[in-house]
Amino acid sequence: MTWDTDFAISILPELMRGLWVTIQAVALGMSIALVLGLGWALARRSPRRFLAWPASAFVEVVRSTPLLVQIYFLYYALPSIGLRLSAFPTGVLALGLHYSTYATEVYRAGIESVPRGQWEASRAVNLTRAETYRHVILPQAIPPVVPALGNYLIAMFKDTPMLSAITVLEILRRSQIIGKESFRFLEPLTIVGIAYLLLSLLSARLVSRLERHLGRIQAPGLEGATS
Amino acid sequence: MIESNTGVWVRLLEGLGTTVLLTLCGSALAAFFAFTAGLARLSKDVILRSLARLYIELFRGTSALVQLFWFYFALPILLDIQLDALLVGILVLGLNIGAYGAEVVRSGLQSVPREQIEASIALNLTPRQRLRQVIIPQAIPIMLPPFGNLLIELLKGTALVSMITVTDLTRAALYWRDETYRTNEIFGGLLVVYFVLAWLLTRGIRWLERRSIARLGPGGNA
Numbered sequence: 001m002t003w004d005t006d007f008a009i010s011i012l013p014e015l016m017r018g019l020w021v022t023i024q025a026v027a028l029g030m031s032i033a034l035v036l037g038l039g040w041a042l043a044r045r046s047p048r049r050f051l052a053w054p055a056s057a058f059v060e061v062v063r064s065t066p067l068l069v070q071i072y073f074l075y076y077a078l079p080s081i082g083l084r085l086s087a088f089p090t091g092v093l094a095l096g097l098h099y100s101t102y103a104t105e106v107y108r109a110g111i112e113s114v115p116r117g118q119w120e121a122s123r124a125v126n127l128t129r130a131e132t133y134r135h136v137i138l139p140q141a142i143p144p145v146v147p148a149l150g151n152y153l154i155a156m157f158k159d160t161p162m163l164s165a166i167t168v169l170e171i172l173r174r175s176q177i178i179g180k181e182s183f184r185f186l187e188p189l190t191i192v193g194i195a196y197l198l199l200s201l202l203s204a205r206l207v208s209r210l211e212r213h214l215g216r217i218q219a220p221g222l223e224g225a226t227s
Numbered sequence: 228m229i230e231s232n233t234g235v236w237v238r239l240l241e242g243l244g245t246t247v248l249l250t251l252c253g254s255a256l257a258a259f260f261a262f263t264a265g266l267a268r269l270s271k272d273v274i275l276r277s278l279a280r281l282y283i284e285l286f287r288g289t290s291a292l293v294q295l296f297w298f299y300f301a302l303p304i305l306l307d308i309q310l311d312a313l314l315v316g317i318l319v320l321g322l323n324i325g326a327y328g329a330e331v332v333r334s335g336l337q338s339v340p341r342e343q344i345e346a347s348i349a350l351n352l353t354p355r356q357r358l359r360q361v362i363i364p365q366a367i368p369i370m371l372p373p374f375g376n377l378l379i380e381l382l383k384g385t386a387l388v389s390m391i392t393v394t395d396l397t398r399a400a401l402y403w404r405d406e407t408y409r410t411n412e413i414f415g416g417l418l419v420v421y422f423v424l425a426w427l428l429t430r431g432i433r434w435l436e437r438r439s440i441a442r443l444g445p446g447g448n449a
Contacts, residue, residue: 064379064383064426065425066383066397067383068390069386072415073415077414080410112281131407156260157290158289159292161292162292162387164292176296179300184303185301186301189300190297194287196293197284201289
C-alpha cells in the first residue's frame with residue numbers, strides 16, 4: 001500500500017478543522033501561561049515566604065513531570081472536587097499550567113536583567129512595590145523576553161497533540177479517527193507531520209523577526225549586576 | 228485507602244522498569260544522534276551538513292507525539308514490516324531529543340576558544356586527536372547543563388509511549404485507575420514518582436558536571 005493523493009486531498013478539510021482546534025487550544029493555553037507565569041514570578045520574588053515557597057514548589061513539580069500525566073490528572077481529578085469541565089477546557093488548562101512554569105523562568109530572567117538602580121530610584125521617589133513593578137520594572141523587563149516566550153509558544157504547539165489522549169478533536173486525534181475508519185494511516189499522519197513542519201517554520205520566522213525588533217536577553221542573571 | 232493487591236504492584240513495578248529502560252536507552256541513542264548530527268553540522272562536506280540540518284529541522288519542527296504515531300502507524304505501511312512499540316518508543320525519543328541535542332553539541336563545540344584549535348594544530352595533532360583530546364573535553368562542561376534539561380524532557384517524553392500501547396508507568400497507572408477509580412491518589416502518586424526520577428537525573432547531571440570540570444585539571448574552567 002502506497003501513497004494515495006486523491007485520498008490525501010479528500011481528508012484535508014477534516015484535518016484542517018483539527019488544526020483550527022489546535023490553534024485555539026494554543027491561543028487560550030498560552031494566554032493562561034503568560035498570566036500565571038508572571039504571577040509565579042512575582043510570588044517567588046515576594047519577601048513573604050508563604051507566597052514564595054508554594055509558588056517555587058509548584059513550578060518545580062509541574063515542570064519536571066510529564067504534561068500527559070497532568071492532563072489525565074486534571075481530566076479525572078477535577079470532577080472529584082466538583083469542577084466539571086469538558087475535555088477541551090481541561091486540556092487548555094493543563095497546557096496553560098504546564099507552560100506557565102516555563103514562562104515564569106523567562107519572566108524571572110527579564111526582571112533580573114533590569115538594573116538595580118531602577119529599584120533604588122523608584123524607592124527614592126516613594127513608589128510602592130506594586131507601583132514599581134507596574135510602572136518601572138515590568139515595562140523594561142518584558143519586551144526583551146518576548147522572543148523567548150515566543151519559543152515556548154512554538155513548543156506548546158508541539159505538545160498540543162497530547163490533548164487527543166482525553167478525546168479533544170485536535171489534528172492528531174482526527175488523523176487517528178480517519179486512519180481507523182479507512183485503514184489508511186500513512187496519508188493522514190504524514191499530512192499532520194507536514195502541517196506541523198510548516199507551522200514551526202512559519203512561527204520560527206516570526207520569532208526571529210521579533211528578536212530583531214526587541215533585542216534579546218541572554219542567560220539569566222548575567223546582566224543584572226551592572227550598576 | 229488503596230487495598231494491597233499484588234497484581235497491581237507487580238504491574239506498576241514493571242511499568243517503572245519500562246519507563247527507566249526507555250529513559251536510559253532513549254538518552255544513549257539521543258547522545259549518539261546528537262554527537263553525530265552536531266559534528267556533521269560543522270563538517271566541511273556540504274552533503275553531510277545538509278543531511279544533519281534536514282534531520283534536525285524535521286525532528287525539531289514536528290511534534291514528538293506525531294513522530295511517535297508516524298513511526299508506529301505509518302512507517303510499517305511504507306516498509307511493510309511490523310515494529311515493536313517499545314522499540315519505536317526508544318527510537319523516536321532518541322531521534323527527537325537527539326535533534327535538540329545536536330544544536331547543543333554544535334554550539335558547545337563552537338564555544339571552545341579558537342586558540343585551542345590553533346595550538347593543537349601547532350602541536351601537530353591529527354584532526355581526530357584534536358577533537359577527542361582537546362575540543363570535546365572542554366566542550367563537555369558547557370554542554371552538560373543543557374543536556375540535563377533535555378534529559379528531563381526525555382523522561383517526561385517517555386509518558387507518551389503509553390499512547391502506542393506500551394505499558395510504562397503512566398499506562399500501568401491508567402490500568403490501575405480503571406480498576407479502582409482511586410484517581411486522585413493514583414495520579415498524585417504518579418506525579419511524585421516522576422518528580423523523584425527527575426530529581427535523581429538532575430543530581431546525576433550535577434555530579435557529571437563537577438567531574439568533567441575537575442578532569443580539565445588546574446586552570447581549566449568552563
